[in-house]
Amino acid sequence: MKKALSIMLILVLLGAGVLFAAGVKETAGQTKIGIVNLPPEESGYRQANVEDMNTVFSTANGYDAKQTNTGDNSEQIAAAKGYIRDGVDYLLISAANASGWDDTLKSAKDAGIKVILFDRAIDTDASNYQAAILSDMGYEGKKAVEWVLSLGLNKINLILIRGQMGSAAEIGRSAAVLEAAKAGKLNIVADGTGGDSWSLEEARKVVEAAIAAGKDFNVIYAQNDGMAQGAVQALEAAGISHGKGGKVKVIGFDFNRFALRNVQAGYWDADMQCNPRQAAEIAKWIKSGTIPSGIVYQEELLLTTDTITDELIDKWGINADPGKGVVTR
Amino acid sequence: MSTMKKSFSHLVLPLSVMALLIIINLVKGADYFRITMVNGALYGNIPNILFGASELVILSIGMTLVTASSRGQDISIGESATITSAIFVQYVLQASEVTPLTIVVAFLLSCVGGLVLGAFNGTLVSIFKVQPMVASLILFTGGRSIAFMIDGKLSPILANDISNKIGTVIPGIPIQTPIILTVVFIVLIAVVFKTTNLRLYVETVGINPNAARLNGINPKKIIFLTFLIMGFCSAVAGFIAVNKAGRHDSVNLLKLIMMDAILAVAIGGNSLGGGKFSITGSIIGAYTIEMLNRTLLRLEIEPAMIKVFKAIFIIILMVVASPVARAYFTKVLDKVRSSNKRKESIPKDAHIPTTNIAVKKEE
Incomplete structure (x- = not known):
């Protein structure tokens, strides 16, 4: 009896959660973006990088962006798969590890999602992603x-x-x-x-x-x-x-x-x-609708x-x- | 004589390791011990070693105590020091004007932080009986993120005049400040051990907690206390490290220093399984590790290979100085000595014809 009751309770809670989540998701007309990045505490570089992503791809700028920050490659891949299921328009990735991404990138391609790599390259066929913006x-x-x-x-x-x-x-x-x-x-x-x-x-x-x-x-x-x-x-x-x-x-x-x-x-x-500020360049690409293909190196100063x-x-x-x-x- | 021999026998390992390194350095260049005056401060290899090892020495003192009482190691010391120094930096930065009082208050606050972290680890180990390495794994994993949050997700700069003096030299004093602070800390610990029964209690608990309890010593309290001391050591080490660097880099400050601290305890001739301990040994061990790091640079080993060489050096040093090797050496030494004695005794009786001896032996 007690067990049945607790199961019921969990189900009710879950249902409420789903309803609530569905209620929040009201994002018509916004560009949906999934960002997979490393954690800001990795370095000063990453901290600036994450912050830049947040400010450029904000709701005020017309984006519905979600960001996952983890240094674990398998967690990153899981997050990327989640974004693909959510049906984002663009998937932005800075990979913790350069390998192991082939399947994920292919499924993104099949789903018609444009993948843009930033900061870190991935060892994969160039056809698996749209563009990569890197520091040389x-x-x-x-x-x-x-x-x-x-x-x-x-x-x-x-x-x-x-x-x-x-x-x-x-x-x-x-x-x-x-x-x-x-x-x-x-x-x-x-x-x-x-x-x-x-x-x-x-x-x-x-x-x-x-x-x-x-x-x-x-x-x-x-x-x-x-x-x-x-x-x-x-x-x-x-x-x-x-x-x-x-x-x-x-x-x-x-x-x-x-x-x-x-x-x-x-x-x-x-x-x-x-x-570390690739976001502005990527936003420019998205706004103009013409995204270059292959690797693009950033101009850097001395x-x-x-x-x-x-x-x-x-x-x-x-x-x-x-x-x-x-x-x- | 024999008592002196006994009280110094545990220092044979660290001292022989250090002597080996000194010999290698002297072979490389005879000017190893040369000291000059630069800008009113002593400068040379030895001051550099003392300066560079200050944090490690302080942390290895705490590590010795934790090891002795809890029979395990605290692997979160670098992270604890990062958190306490973050507290220190935040207090200094919010002050409108940095006076010596600001620094003292900030340091005391960071010490409180250190004690809290020590109490956290200590509670897990002493009351909940979690193994020390597992208990401190929590702070090891999350500590740098906590420090990063305290920093306000930045690497704050500590560019005031007093911090600079703590990290380098105070004009008029020819010895770098971190070296002085380390000496003060060592003296403080020495006084505590001379005036209290702490050593006896810690060793008793480390050797057998049950026997200690039956003799009226509460092992929980003692283990908790050693972790509190460890927390304090972390705070002092963090204070020195951040003033040296002039910047709080929560990602890299004292990263992986627990490895060297544990090694210092081992080189110091201490058992990592707890029990009897020698702080002097650990201190010498810490300076030895710093000396080793600099020896590798002095030998100009290429950067890609430097870690391999460090590992090889440590293995050689530990094997050469191990009890087994030492027993072998003393055996060989005894043999050499006894054969020398025999040789010495021959000239004494040289006037006796050799035939006589042969005859005597036959009798």
């Missing part, structure tokens, strides 16, 4: 190395501080440096890594080891802003000048606002962008002490802004 890590590296070579230094002795070994960003950003070293355009005096967490402390140790070994260097090429900060801390402690007019030129990646403020103050020399402005920091920077003139020591 190789391009970022090339642009940064171009800047290093344009400094007009007599001889370039560079400390390379890599990110997580084997990650797309590390491979792309290292490639240009290694190529230039092979061609004899620059000399790598120390080659280290910040490890899997792109660690500030590890980067600091790499530079400290180079100083302790009595190495002569004049460029630090750190593959993200946190590691560039750690490297500069090591220089400060050892009393080596850096930044504008200093001995060692420092470049970081990612466009964190604190890093850009450091560049602006002449504490560092340059920063290379990795743009800012130096000479070219940096408040407007650019405000517009393109990610994460917290410490304010003008504040440097992170």
